[in-house]
Amino acid sequence: MIRRSLAALAVVGLLGVLVLAFFDDATHKPVPPQGDMLGTESGESFHAYSERASRSLLEAPADQPAYALVTFTHGLTPEEAGEALANVERVNAMVIEMAAPFPLPEPIVGADRADVFQRELDRIGSSLAGIGNVPVPERIDAAVIRDNGEVLRTLSEKPDIATIEVLPADAAWGRFGVRPVEVPAT
Structure with missing residues (x-):
């Protein structure tokens, strides 16, 4: 009993x-909405993407920070990428080839963005060690950054920048997707 x-x-x-x-x-x-996306859409040509990215850059408010995907004309070394992005408020992630973005911290005292890029590339290389004949990435193809429209438009004038696509100012980190952009060889 x-x-x-x-x-x-x-x-x-x-x-x-x-x-x-x-x-x-x-x-x-419920899962938070993931509606905002950066990068090329399925089947979208680089030319069409470039035009869409240019419109988003022109519409970005001059005084409000927003997230943006900065795609380089070609893969840059950590030093070149660090120099190109030295004056932006925040670099949140780097994109290598067609991989998902790798989140990045801000530089610590005594370091710069090139050091952060190199440290992350070294970490990726270490994680690939012993897998086989997998090429270790040495160049950065794009970066997700945050700054105001005025800074982003000035950045777009640099020769190593292929496109800058800007999200609405209310987009939140971790709530949008990033698709890599394939820049055609010139």
């Missing part, structure tokens, strides 16, 4: 825990 009572209490307790877990915010929250 006692065993049956304990078993019934255990089943009721388990059902209670399951009901509470179902209504808990941690298990029941």
